[in-house]
Amino acid sequence: MHTIWTIAKRELATFFDSLIAYIILVLFLGFSGFFTWLYGNDVFLVGQANLRVFFNIASWSLFFFIPAITMKMLAEERKTGTLELLLTKSVSDRQVILGKFLGSILLVCIALAATLPYVITVSNIGNLDNGGTICGYLGLLLLSMAYTAIGIFASSITTNQIVAFMTTLFIGLFFHIIFGVLAHNFTGSLGQFFDTLDLQSHFESVSRGVLDSKDLVYFFSITVLGLYLGEWSLSKRHIS
Amino acid sequence: MDIQIEKLTKTYGPQKAVNDISFDVKTGEVLGFLGPNGAGKSTTMKMITGYIGIEKGDIRIGGKSVTDPESNFKQHIGYLPENNPLYLDMPIIDYLEFCAALQGVEKANIKDRIREMIGLCGLNREKHKKIGELSKGYRQRVGLAQAMIHDPEILILDEPTTGLDPNQIIEIRKLIRDLGKEKTVILSTHILPEVEATCDRILIINRGSIVANGTPETLRKQAQGNEVLKVRIEDAKAETIAKALSDLDTVQDVDLIEREENLFEVQSIAQQSSKRNIFKLCVDKKWVLTELTPLETKLEDIFRNLTVN
Numbered sequence: 001m002h003t004i005w006t007i008a009k010r011e012l013a014t015f016f017d018s019l020i021a022y023i024i025l026v027l028f029l030g031f032s033g034f035f036t037w038l039y040g041n042d043v044f045l046v047g048q049a050n051l052r053v054f055f056n057i058a059s060w061s062l063f064f065f066i067p068a069i070t071m072k073m074l075a076e077e078r079k080t081g082t083l084e085l086l087l088t089k090s091v092s093d094r095q096v097i098l099g100k101f102l103g104s105i106l107l108v109c110i111a112l113a114a115t116l117p118y119v120i121t122v123s124n125i126g127n128l129d130n131g132g133t134i135c136g137y138l139g140l141l142l143l144s145m146a147y148t149a150i151g152i153f154a155s156s157i158t159t160n161q162i163v164a165f166m167t168t169l170f171i172g173l174f175f176h177i178i179f180g181v182l183a184h185n186f187t188g189s190l191g192q193f194f195d196t197l198d199l200q201s202h203f204e205s206v207s208r209g210v211l212d213s214k215d216l217v218y219f220f221s222i223t224v225l226g227l228y229l230g231e232w233s234l235s236k237r238h239i240s
Numbered sequence: 241m242d243i244q245i246e247k248l249t250k251t252y253g254p255q256k257a258v259n260d261i262s263f264d265v266k267t268g269e270v271l272g273f274l275g276p277n278g279a280g281k282s283t284t285m286k287m288i289t290g291y292i293g294i295e296k297g298d299i300r301i302g303g304k305s306v307t308d309p310e311s312n313f314k315q316h317i318g319y320l321p322e323n324n325p326l327y328l329d330m331p332i333i334d335y336l337e338f339c340a341a342l343q344g345v346e347k348a349n350i351k352d353r354i355r356e357m358i359g360l361c362g363l364n365r366e367k368h369k370k371i372g373e374l375s376k377g378y379r380q381r382v383g384l385a386q387a388m389i390h391d392p393e394i395l396i397l398d399e400p401t402t403g404l405d406p407n408q409i410i411e412i413r414k415l416i417r418d419l420g421k422e423k424t425v426i427l428s429t430h431i432l433p434e435v436e437a438t439c440d441r442i443l444i445i446n447r448g449s450i451v452a453n454g455t456p457e458t459l460r461k462q463a464q465g466n467e468v469l470k471v472r473i474e475d476a477k478a479e480t481i482a483k484a485l486s487d488l489d490t491v492q493d494v495d496l497i498e499r500e501e502n503l504f505e506v507q508s509i510a511q512q513s514s515k516r517n518i519f520k521l522c523v524d525k526k527w528v529l530t531e532l533t534p535l536e537t538k539l540e541d542i543f544r545n546l547t548v549n
Contacts, residue, residue: 006341010330018329081325085386088289088321089342090314238293 003091007099011073012106021107024065028111032057036118050129054118055136055207059200062108062144063176067168069107070151071161073100074234079159093234097227101152108144112137132209139207142219146199147172149226156233175199175222241302241316241393241424242266243288248297250283257283259448260297267393270420272439273428276547280448281428282322285396288426289319301394315344318387322398324380328372332363332382335371336389343390357385360415362408376403384412388419395419397427401434413438432539446547459542466492467508471518472531478502484521490514505535 015021035057037044077083086096122128147168154167176199183194183201195201199222202215243265250258258280265271275281286292288299290306290313304311327335333354340350358367361381366374371382380403387395400416401409416438419425429435435442436456444452444459452459473481478499485504486494490512495505508514515532522529 003342006338010327010334010338013334014327014329080328081321081323082327084286084291084321085319085325086342088291088314088317088319089339090312090344091342237291 003095004099004102007091007096008102008106011100011103015069015103015107020069021110024069024107025111025114028058028061028065029114031061032115033118048126051119051122051133051136052207054115055140058112058115058140059143059203062140062147063172064169065111066104066108066144066147067151067154067165067172069104070100070148070155070168071164072155073104073152074155074230075158075161075164078156087234093231097152097156097230097234101148101227104148104151105141105145108148109141112140129209132207135209135211136207138211139203142206142216143199143203146175146219146222146226149223149230150175151226153226153230153233156230242300243394243424243426244298244300245284245288246298246300248284248287248294248299250280250287250292250295256448258287261445261448261450262297263443263450263453265424265426267424268421269441270416270425270427270439272435272442273426273445274430274432274435274442274543275428275445279445279547281445282398284445285319285321285398285426285428289317289396290314315390316392317394317396318390318392320383320387320395320397320400324383324402326371326379326382326386329370331370332358332367332374335382336385339386340389343392345390353389353391357389360388361385362411377405377408380404381408384415392423394424395426397425399429400427401429401431409434432543436539444543444546451546452542456539460536460539466510467513468535469506469508469514469518470497470531470533470535471504471506471529473502473504473522474528474530476502476525476527481527484525485518488514488517488521490517503531 012021015024032054036051036054074083077086087093119128119133150171151164151168154171155161155164158164158167175197179194180198180200183191183198185191186194196218199218202218205212206215245264246262248258248261249256261280261284263271273281273284283292287294288301288306294307299306301311301313301316304313306313330338336354336357337350340353341347345353358364361384363378363381363385366378371379374382380400384397384400387397395416397416401412404412413434416425416427420438420440427438439456441455442452442459443450452462454462471485478496481502482494482496482504485491485506490508491506491514492509493507495507497503497505506514506518515534518532519529521527
């Protein structure tokens with residue numbers, strides 16, 4: 001655990017050293033803030049003191065920003081050769097993967113914590129449903145975990161950050177949109193199957209405040225699968 | 241800690257990068273790993289450090305196999321990979337702290353270890369910079385510092401002196417020699433004088449197989465065969481001297497190299513030395529012996545003989 005934490009701390013420090021963290025925080029806040037307060041289907045148009053709009057926009061922002069956070073994690077280490085140095089220290093492949101995962105989740109948590117002023121503002125306007133808000137944040141966190149795990153897997157299979165970014169978006173696209181569309185187009189058990197795979201419906205059910213174990217299992221499965229595949233991809237160096 | 245390597249094999253596709261090699265390295269020994277590019281030096285080092293898996297054979301470190309999941313052998317190894325990869329966007333001190341923490345240095349000792357390494361590797365003036373701002377030589381020092389931060393019992397250095405200036409090279413060689421007294425060191429290099437200056441034992445590998453293994457002296461003796469002397473004798477005609485030399489019991493062959501200067505190359509018969517006989521000859525004939533130099537086979541020649549196919 002100590003090792004995982006050491007790696008996570010380094011990842012986080014690197015984000016803040018290299019300005020990536022600041023750029024992502026500013027863009028994330030700007031993007032979600034713009035659509036929550038100023039444009040389109042915003043809080044004032046809805047006219048209710050809840051943060052549904054924000055959670056929906058934030059899920060989209062994270063969909064785009066998480067690949068940018070995870071893309072360099074293993075791809076760059078592989079390219080510059082630092083991966084060799086890291087893996088010959090007294091750490092296991094799993095600890096490296098979990099450390100990197102924890103590091104990027106912490107950055108996402110910082111970004112989410114920075115949106116707390118939105119919550120305070122809305123709760124001053126009207127009567128905010130506290131439980132719903134907490135569940136909304138929980139939904140965003142679960143969604144981030146799933147996409148981060150996918151991102152780390154994508155980063156582990158290539159030495160090119162752009163390829164890692166695009167691969168994450170490509171895989172993410174299926175969970176975020178395509179399975180949902182397919183679920184609408186098919187009926188019966190096939191439709192049901194795609195509906196189970198659709199991330200949006202699980203996210204909405206969590207952020208509506210319904211904590212179903214089905215949704216938790218769904219998000220944790222994607223996370224564990226992504227991280228496991230990442231570890232597997234690292235261990236392939238032993239064979240070839 | 242001893243390292244024992246037994247019948248190690250690694251194939252990349254149809255090519256055998258390392259082919260059935262076995263050797264031992266003992267505590268207090270510096271082993272020089274020589275070989276042309278692509279001979280399998282780095283592959284072997286990567287297997288010892290646990291970066292790539294073992295296909296066939298075994299590596300035992302301190303008696304425990306590296307394939308044993310219980311053995312925490314990585315903690316006992318300090319490794320400087322080829323090309324010295326580093327996190328360029330990290331400050332030196334943070335990086336060393338990170339390495340120390342990963343290698344299980346106790347929290348209370350980390351600061352002291354970093355201070356010691358910065359002193360030992362001569363990083364004091366640069367210590368507040370980011371690694372990316374350093375010149376190549378200083379990066380190499382950071383690479384050495386991270387390898388030694390946890391005071392490992394085994395040091396594996398893949399071309400440790402590349403990019404250093406001559407003064408630094410001498411310092412680093414001295415450092416390796418000093419470390420080698422108590423620790424087990426394997427270093428690979430292309431620079432042959434470096435091996436002579438630092439290593440107790442040389443291992444030359446070519447195309448994945450060991451072609452020579454021994455101290456610099458034994459290798460030289462093996463390659464050299466008969467004694468060859470460069471001799472200059474004055475006060476007589478070259479032909480007369482050549483005749484007299486070849487009549488000596490121990491001499492197999494005499495070559496006249498320079499007629500003007502009476503310079504000869506005298507090859508003795510196997511296992512014999514002609515030095516005393518040549519001197520006696522000159523005394524008897526009242527000639528003046530102005531040069532008598534044994535010609536040594538250089539390490540370069542040994543290397544070329546063994547690795548040029």
